[in-house]
Amino acid sequence: MSASKKTYILKLYVSGNTPSSKQALQTLNTILANEFQGMYALKVIDVRKNPQLAEEDKIMATPTLAKILPPPVRKIIGDLSDREKVLIGLDLLYDELQDND
Secondary structure, X not given: OHHXXXXXXXXEEEOOOOHHHHHHHHHHHHHHHHHOOOOEEEEEEEOOOOHHHHHHOOOOOOOEEEEEEOOOOEEEXXXXXXXXXXXXXXXXXXXXXXXXX
16 A cells, blocks of 8 residues: 555644544544554644644644645544545545555
8 A cells, every 4th residue: 555655744633532532543543553554643632732733723623633744734524433534535545546456
């Protein structure tokens, strides 16, 4: 898979220790372990503790996953339970489909 050829920089914005925040982090960790094979950096940002970071990055809802690198920047809002939506948002599903051709 081409994810192993790239390094991904990701930010997960959460609001405290809510069930949706926990679900998003757990789901994301599963996806990262299965799809990224260590080729990523993840920063979890609690917007309650660091509201200025959410404001700077124009985060309006949590949980939100932001893919910073590789470009383009993409944001996925929600608990990340839809694996396909997450992979499309991270440009992985498209790459995966291309690799299978």
